Amino acid sequence: MLEGNERVCVQGITGKYGKFHTKKMKDYGTNIVCGVSPNKTVSEVHGVKVYSDMQSAVNETGADTTILFVPAKFVLNATMDAINSGIKKIIIISEHVPQLDSLKIIKKMSEINHNHHNDKITIIGPNCPGIMIPDVIKVGIMPESAFKSGDIAIISRSGTLMYEVAKHLSTRSTGVKIAMGLGGDPIIGTNIAEAMDYVIEKNIRKVAIIGEVGGNDEISGIKKALAMNYNGNIQTFFAGRTAPKGKTMGHAGAIIKGFEETIEHKEQVLNEMGIRTIKKIDDLFIRV
Amino acid sequence: MKIQEYLAKGILGSYGITVPSSKFFSSYSGSDSPFLPCVLKSQVLIGSRMKNGGILFADNQEEFKSKMSILINKPIKGTKPEGILVEKKLEIKQEYYCSIFINRLERDIFLSFSECGGINIEENTDSLKTGKYEDMVDYISEKYNQDFVKIVKSLKKIMEKEDATYIEINPIALTVESKLVALDCVMDLDENAYFRNGHLKNYMNLSDQKEQFHYVKLDGDIGIIGCGAGIVMATMDAISMKGGKPADFLDIGGGAEKDITLNALKMLYDSGIKRIVMNIFGGITNCDEIAKAVIEFKNENIDASIFIRLAGNNSEIAKRMLENAGIKTYEYMYEMVNSCMEEVKCNA
Structure with a gap:
């Protein structure tokens, strides 16, 4: 996860979104x-030098983090290049990555992390808005004006919903310590349990977890944090309580396949665990 | 993306898994069945077809003709079939269950297997064994006939080569001739892999390729449009919590421009939705593009009622544009939802 002093590479920097967000991140x-970029005709974007391959980019600039804006069909290779070049933090913004490619990426990451306990690779996404520490660093695509510095960690599977919650916490609560947009795909590099490891390590006392229908990541993540004796204030907000069963709601991961993936069930289990489940964004982290 | 049984079985067959002799009818004009006795299976993407009258049996040609004429046009749970799959009926000794899928939590390929397959598998979960693919292959090869191992390995191959994310064979039938045959198959293919997967292109509807936004029709009367799946779902929920009924899930996505927004509004209006809630948080989207679409739409459809909330990129410009055109805007989502529901109650 981010510390704030990362040296960041942009893969896919010559594309429309890569270019646009390079400027926004730099300005922040x-x-x-x-x-x-494989586009050899461009040597510089917004004052950033463009390399044709990952290894020379890393060798010459000491980049330790990368953000990917490459088209979905190139994400697997681009991520493998990043891993092989020694990059440790990989944030994949691209959406529509085939699930089998995501599995291959995660398998590679797990193999390396299994052998290098002290030098682990972190992958965020695919299909995510990225990570931001307000006033410090933004490696992502979120609208920065919605995020004011504070003491609440946001962990979210959804992009726009994360912005909505950040705006609320920034204007009507105590602000955002870090925003972690994990991504809306069924298979993601960092799940809620792994994001909670960072919260525990940094001793962040307030966490807003933004979930959706589908999967069970929220419950298993919170369960693990509680088992590690985390006693900070966790509040959840879920979207999709009115979603019909078996239909994909925009995000590939937002699909209810059985009762245990409904919000009704998730909230019931969380309440039994003593977690506050908030039904309106406006009520998150408001003093009662 | 779920594909029809006859297509899924075609894929199983090409990977060496035995399926019954069959013929697919996209229409029917009174011909004889190529097999007797036979099974007539309505090709609809709906679970429990048997319980919903989508599967019939015929012992002779007369019976085949009359049942075929009925089934070919019969909607199953409101869905018209793509055609009828006619299969040779087999004599069965035992039914097994097998599925392979991507486990989201473990981020790995998993397999489920049961020797009590068939239509009641959901009530027979005690017999169901699930685990990592590799562990399950070991388990099956220790306990069962090697033909099962072959099937399971073929399923893994289909997953990898065809970008399947879920394959269920229920049942795998053990016939009186001691052959294992896949009697039914549910298969999900990953549409994100269309760029490398020939099959997928054939299975995708043209309408899927043209789609500019994610749209799911629901049975309510309040239209919902937003940019971002999460925010659209949250808006649907907010409407429901106030007693309203969402007519749809419609995500115009990040970076939507005027034309896409206008198309979304028109599509809802043409389907009879006169009251539409729009929740726009412009991260990538420029709110003024959305405003342009709303103004044009309102000019053409005066009887439509729009509740719009705008925040993010260029939202101040967009609000001024809308308010100059006489359209009220909102700063917060719940404030907008409340206004919408007050209007609903006043008109009730």
Whole structure:
């Protein structure tokens, strides 16, 4: 997860979104040290040098983090290039990545992490808005004006909903310590349990978890944090209580396959665990 | 994306898994059945077809003709079939269950297997064994006939080569000739893999390719449009909590421009929705693009009632544009939802 002093590479920097967000991240203060693109006709984007391959970019600039804007069909190879070049933090913004490719990426990550306990790779996404520490660093695509610095961690599977919650917490509560947009796909590199590891490590006392219908990541993540004796204030907000069963609601991951994936069930289990489940964004972290 | 049984069985067959002799009818004009006795299976993407009258049996040609004429046009749970799959009826000794899928939590390929397959598998969960693919292959090869191992390995291959995310064979029938045959098959293919997968292109509807936004029709009367799946779902929920009924889930996505927004509004209006709630948080989207669409739409459809909330990129410009056109805007989602529901109650 981010510390704030990352040296960031942008893969897919010459594309429309890559270019646009390179500027936005740079303006926010993120240390963008290089870009990578197979487009050999462009050597610089917004003052950032563009390399044709990951290895030379890393060798020459010391990048330790990368953000991917490459088209879905190139994500597998681009991520493998990043891993092989020694990059440790990989944030995949691209959506529509085939699930089998995501599985291959995660398998590779697990193999490496199994052998290098002290030098682990972190992958965020695919299909995510990225990570932001307000006033410090933004490696993502979120609208920065919605995020004011504070003490609440946001962990979210949804992008726009994360912005909505951030705006609420920034204007009507105590602000955002870190926003972690994990992604809306069924298979993601960092799940809620792993995001909670960071919260525990940094001793962040308030966490807003933004969930959706489908899967069971929220429950297993919170369960694990409680088992590690985390006693901070966790509040959840779920979207999709009116979603019909068996239909994909925009996000590939937002589909109810059985009762245990409904919000009704998730909230019931969480309440039994003593977690506050909030039904209106406006009520998250408001003093009662 | 779920594909029809006859297509799924075609894939199973090409990977060496035995399926019954069959013929697919997209229409029917009174011909004889190529097999007797036979099974007539309505090709609809709906669970429990047997319980909903989508599967019939025929012992002779007369029976085949009359049942075929009925089934070919009969909607199952409101869905018209793509055609009828006619299969040779087999004599069965035992039914097994098998499925392979991607486990989201474990982020790995998993397999389920049971020797009590068939239509009551959901009530027979005690017999169902589930685990990591590799562990399950070991388990099956220790306990069962090697033909099962072959099937399971073929399923894994289909997953990898065809970008399937879920395959269920229920039942795998053990016939009186001691052959294992896949009697039914549910298969989900990953549409994100269309760029490398020939099959997928054939199975995708043209309408799927043209789709500009994610749309799911629901049975209520209040239209919902937003940018981002999460925010659209949250808006649907807010409407429901106030006693309203959402007519749809419609996500115009990040970076939506005027034309897409206008198409979304028109589509809802043309389907009879006169009251539409729009929740726009412009992260990538520019709110003024949305405003342009709303103004044009309102000019053409004066009887439509729009409740719009705007925040993010260029939202101040967009609000001014809308208010100059006489359209009220909202700063917060719940404030907008409340106004909408007050209007609903006043008109009730």
